[in-house]
Amino acid sequence: MIPVAEALERILSALHPTPTETVSLPEGWGRVLARPVIARVTQPPADVSAMDGYALRAADAAVGARLRVIGSAPAGHPFDGTVGPGEAVRIFTGGAVPAGADAILLQEDATAGDGFVSPTEASRQGRHIRRAGLDFAAGSAVLSPGRRLTARDIGLAAAANHPWLQVHRRPRIGILATGDEIALPGDPIPPGGIVSSNAHALAALVRASGGEPLVLPIAADDRDAIAEAATAATRCDLLLTTGGASVGEHDLVQSALGPQGFSLDFWKIAMRPGKPLIWGDLRGTPMLGLPGNPVSALVCAVIFLIPALRRLSGLPAGPVGAGTALLGRDMPANDRRQDYVRAELSRGPDGALTATPLPVQDSSMLASLARAGALVVRAPHAPAAPAGTPVEIVEFSSIGV
Numbered sequence: 001m002i003p004v005a006e007a008l009e010r011i012l013s014a015l016h017p018t019p020t021e022t023v024s025l026p027e028g029w030g031r032v033l034a035r036p037v038i039a040r041v042t043q044p045p046a047d048v049s050a051m052d053g054y055a056l057r058a059a060d061a062a063v064g065a066r067l068r069v070i071g072s073a074p075a076g077h078p079f080d081g082t083v084g085p086g087e088a089v090r091i092f093t094g095g096a097v098p099a100g101a102d103a104i105l106l107q108e109d110a111t112a113g114d115g116f117v118s119p120t121e122a123s124r125q126g127r128h129i130r131r132a133g134l135d136f137a138a139g140s141a142v143l144s145p146g147r148r149l150t151a152r153d154i155g156l157a158a159a160a161n162h163p164w165l166q167v168h169r170r171p172r173i174g175i176l177a178t179g180d181e182i183a184l185p186g187d188p189i190p191p192g193g194i195v196s197s198n199a200h201a202l203a204a205l206v207r208a209s210g211g212e213p214l215v216l217p218i219a220a221d222d223r224d225a226i227a228e229a230a231t232a233a234t235r236c237d238l239l240l241t242t243g244g245a246s247v248g249e250h251d252l253v254q255s256a257l258g259p260q261g262f263s264l265d266f267w268k269i270a271m272r273p274g275k276p277l278i279w280g281d282l283r284g285t286p287m288l289g290l291p292g293n294p295v296s297a298l299v300c301a302v303i304f305l306i307p308a309l310r311r312l313s314g315l316p317a318g319p320v321g322a323g324t325a326l327l328g329r330d331m332p333a334n335d336r337r338q339d340y341v342r343a344e345l346s347r348g349p350d351g352a353l354t355a356t357p358l359p360v361q362d363s364s365m366l367a368s369l370a371r372a373g374a375l376v377v378r379a380p381h382a383p384a385a386p387a388g389t390p391v392e393i394v395e396f397s398s399i400g401v
Contacts, residue, residue: 001270003380004303004338008319010265011279011304014286017314018169018237025158028149028165030210032314035166037143037157043135047097049073050128054110054117055101056088061123066116073098088117097129104128136160146314148210171211171312174233175199178219178226178243178253179292197366198242198290198297205301208400209309226256234285237312240305241278243292253289257282270380272337273363274300293363298401299340299375306399320394322377327389328356334382345373345395355393373397 002010020034049055060067067088073079075094083089083100091097091104102125109121136142142160143153149165157165182196183189196218203213214236219229233239241253254264261283269277273296278289288305290297302320311317325345343355355376358368374393378385385391 001268001275001337002266004269004271005319007266007269007277007279008304008307011286011288011308012311012317014265014281015238015308015311015317018171018312020166021169022164023167025154025163025165028154028157028167029151031149031165031167031170032210033143033145033147033149033153033165034168034314036141036145037160037162037165039136039138039140039142040161041159042133042138043159044094044130044132046078046132048075048130049091049093049095049097049104050130051104051106052092053107053128054088054105054112055079055083055091055095055097056103056105056123057083057085057101058103058123058125058127060086060088061103061105061119063119063122066118069112069115069117071098102126102129146316148313148315168312168314171206171237171309172214172235173206173211173309174214174216174236174239175202175206176216176219176226176229176233176239176241178221178241180221182218182243184218197294198292201294201298202240202242202290202301202305205298205305205401206309209306210313211309223256226253227260230257230282230287231260234283236285238308239282239285239287241287241289242297243290253278257287262287270337271300271303272339273361274303274340275337277304291363294366295342295363295369298369302375302394302396302399302401303340306401320399322392323353323374323395323398324390325353325355325374325376325393327376327385327387327391328354329387331357331376331378331385333384334378334380336380338380339376339378339382340394341376341378342368342372343374343376343393344371345393355391 070087071079072090073095074092078096079089079098083098089098103123105123110117110119177196177199181193185195199215203215206213216229219226264280267278276291277300280287290300307317341357343357346354374395377392
């Protein structure tokens with residue numbers, strides 16, 4: 001068995017970001033930027049007013065002065081003239097500051113009538129003026145590659161005058177569930193069988209992480225069926241199998257794919273749940289084989305598949321983000337495997353986060369996984385820990401699971 005950290009390093013070292021493609025601005029949300037966004041315009045393009053009021057010379061803005069209003073400058077309609085001594089221009093938010101003016105007098109700090117305006121509050125040079133380029137200048141990089149685009153980023157790219165964006169193609173992930181005992185939800189369940197949940201949960205995780213899942217038909221416990229289904233997914237960026245990863249007579253994934261050109265890197269990890277995990281290459285397609293137990297499959301997906309999807313998507317990749325919490329109950333000493341313990345989260349009156357491990361941790365129990373808010377991470381040979389001990393956690397909400 002190899003350590004979790006080594007397994008993740010070996011997985012990530014074999015993966016590379018997907019090729020780039022061009023998408024329209026509205027389609028850019030959630031995609032990973034592949035090329036920098038360079039501003040094509042300066043924002044704002046000229047000195048503009050930050051408020052409604054009057055553009056004037058600060059030297060003329062003494063309380064009680066009487067200034068002649070010589071024009072107006074709404075946004076998009078600049079005043080074509082120069083503000084001289086004793087003059088002012090009616091201006092509105094976003095309007096270009098006319099030549100000669102160096103301050104904005106707020107409309108509520110003035111009285112106006114008969115073509116004149118009088119300040120009731122003094123102004124000063126530069127007051128309420130947004131200088132050209134205050135936000136960004138033409139030629140500057142406003143967004144950098146390796147960033148999953150948010151609504152804020154889309155707005156910035158639009159302001160920088162980019163209708164198209166260069167992004168990484170969404171990783172295509174083939175998902176193959178194996179086993180005679182499993183049936184699709186709603187289909188007849190064979191004697192001694194169960195309903196298949198892994199493929200659907202993994203497809204949802206792939207979507208949540210920015211990938212495109214391709215759920216393949218269930219493959220029976222037959223070498224030819226597994227080989228045929230797996231080779232159909234070799235055009236994917238990653239093939240994900242679930243079930244058949246152990247060493248029993250019906251755990252056939254490795255033996256079925258060996259003659260098809262499968263090259264094994266490793267298949268056992270010192271972790272709980274999820275020891276039997278396969279990593280290798282099927283004729284140029286990376287392949288991750290998850291255990292069949294649903295909790296084991298999903299925990300392994302959190303620890304290994306999410307970082308793999310980040311690497312394929314062009315994002316910085318590494319271990320899933322870990323936080324800390326206080327243990328909600330005593331825990332015994334750990335053995336040689338790294339443990340991922342399902343736990344409920346709660347926050348006390350003092351704001352402290354508490355992770356309370358669920359009493360039963362069987363790897364077949366999906367209800368407890370859905371109820372949990374985090375995984376408590378326990379290192380190999382960790383000593384017994386009493387309630388209140390700070391522990392490392394992987395919070396599901398922080399990774400979109």
